[in-house]
Amino acid sequence: MKKNFPMIVFSCMTAVVLLICIYRSLPREDVAEKAPEVADAVSGAEGIQMDVPLEGTSTADVTPGTVAPADVALEVEEKDAAVAVDATPETKETETETAWEIETARTTETEWENETEWDETRRVALTFDDGPHPVYTVKLLDGLAERGVQATFFVIGENIPGNEEIIARMDQEGHLIGNHTYDHVKITDLSVEEACEQVEKTSALVKEITGKDTEYVRPPFGSWRKDLECSFEMIPVLWDVDPLDWTTCNVSDVVRRVLEAVEPDDIILLHDYYESSVDAALLIVDALTEQGYTFVTVDELILE
Ligand code: NI
Numbered sequence: 001m002k003k004n005f006p007m008i009v010f011s012c013m014t015a016v017v018l019l020i021c022i023y024r025s026l027p028r029e030d031v032a033e034k035a036p037e038v039a040d041a042v043s044g045a046e047g048i049q050m051d052v053p054l055e056g057t058s059t060a061d062v063t064p065g066t067v068a069p070a071d072v073a074l075e076v077e078e079k080d081a082a083v084a085v086d087a088t089p090e091t092k093e094t095e096t097e098t099a100w101e102i103e104t105a106r107t108t109e110t111e112w113e114n115e116t117e118w119d120e121t122r123r124v125a126l127t128f129d130d131g132p133h134p135v136y137t138v139k140l141l142d143g144l145a146e147r148g149v150q151a152t153f154f155v156i157g158e159n160i161p162g163n164e165e166i167i168a169r170m171d172q173e174g175h176l177i178g179n180h181t182y183d184h185v186k187i188t189d190l191s192v193e194e195a196c197e198q199v200e201k202t203s204a205l206v207k208e209i210t211g212k213d214t215e216y217v218r219p220p221f222g223s224w225r226k227d228l229e230c231s232f233e234m235i236p237v238l239w240d241v242d243p244l245d246w247t248t249c250n251v252s253d254v255v256r257r258v259l260e261a262v263e264p265d266d267i268i269l270l271h272d273y274y275e276s277s278v279d280a281a282l283l284i285v286d287a288l289t290e291q292g293y294t295f296v297t298v299d300e301l302i303l304e
Contacts, residue, residue, distance in 0.1 A: 122264040122293045125301050126151040126281060127239065128272035129180050129218055132159055132166040137272045141169055143282040149295040150174045153272065154218035154237070157182035157202030164209050171210040176297035178237060179203055179214035188223040196230035203232060216298055237298050239269035245277040254280035259287055265301055 131137045132155055144151060153170055155177060160167060170177055181187070181198040190198065203214040213232040217224075224236045243257035254277060258268055268284070271277045285295065 122291070123296050123301065124262060124264065124288060124293050125267045125296050125298045126270065126285070127154060127178075127218065127237070127267055127298060128152070128270050128277075128281070129154045130159070130184070131155055131272040132163040132170075133273045134163055134166070136275050136278045137163070137166050139275070140272050140278040140281060141166070141173065141175075143278070144175075144285070145173055147282070147285050147289070149285050149289075150176070150297050151295065152176040152178055152216065152237075152298045154178040154180035154216075155202065155206065155214075156180050156184055157198075157205055160202070160205045160209075167206060167209045171212070174297075176216065176299055177206055177210065177212070177214055178216035178218055178298070179206070179234075180218050181220055184220045186221050186223050187219045187228070188225055192225075192228060195225065195228055199234065200230055200232075216302075235302065237267065237302065240266035241268045243268075243270070243280075245270050245280060246274060249274075249276045251276050251280045251283065255283045255287065258284050262288065262293075264293075267298060267301065 182201045187195045217234045241261045243254045245254045
């Protein structure tokens with residue numbers, strides 16, 4: 001008996017290996033029964049494929065956008081096969097892994113759907129410098145709130161005292177508050193210490209009200225020094241469309257200049273310190289909304 005023991009062990013191991021091999025060769029239908037949720041994930045992916053408008057009928061005509069759902073389906077099929085191997089071992093680890101894989105497949109679907117929407121959206125960021133103004137900024141905030149639009153305000157530190165409620169309102173209503181120095185100075189004319197003082201003083205005033213630093217900085221006159229490192233992280237923000245709104249009181253001129261120049265993902269520069277600019281801004285919002293644009297704050301355009 002003792003002599004035969006290694007032989008018996010060897011035979012048992014061979015039998016186990018054989019059983020595993022037979023199980024692996026089982027038809028795929030079994031998997032659908034054993035893991036119905038995985039089958040759902042596969043049919044879900046196929047569902048996406050159906051929703052994609054195919055341009056042309058042959059595979060050669062398939063546009064890059066239509067390739068993505070096929071990839072998703074393929075990935076899920078691969079995961080399906082992986083589950084087939086692990087279908088018998090019923091450990092918790094396997095269950096968790098399977099759930100994770102299904103979740104990943106679903107996330108991939110969602111990401112792909114979001115990406116498609118993202119591409120089709122025409123976004124633009126409205127930015128307002130030099131405020132807050134006790135009257136015009138409030139008028140602008142009212143107009144933006146009526147339209148459900150968020151903008152970015154690059155505020156001047158010395159305009160904040162007395163207008164703290166306006167700053168608080170900007171923050172509460174989802175606008176982004178940026179920094180436009182303390183008294184509208186050209187950063188490149190200053191020493192590092194002086195320049196930092198300008199932005200830090202403004203940021204401190206905003207932070208006292210909102211609890212947040214003003215990370216996004218619009219340098220007056222567009223002049224920025226790259227070596228500037230102050231006490232908080234700063235991201236300089238310039239612009240794509242400048243209608244020179246401060247040079248005219250003519251509202252329709254400002255509107256026309258912006259509408260002629262604007263393209264998706266542009267940053268538009270305006271000033272909430274002038275009534276004509278505020279009136280123009282609200283007309284621009286209406287016109288661009290009609291053209292299918294949505295309005296975002298600059299961080300959404302920059303942080304991609
Ligand atoms: Ni300015």
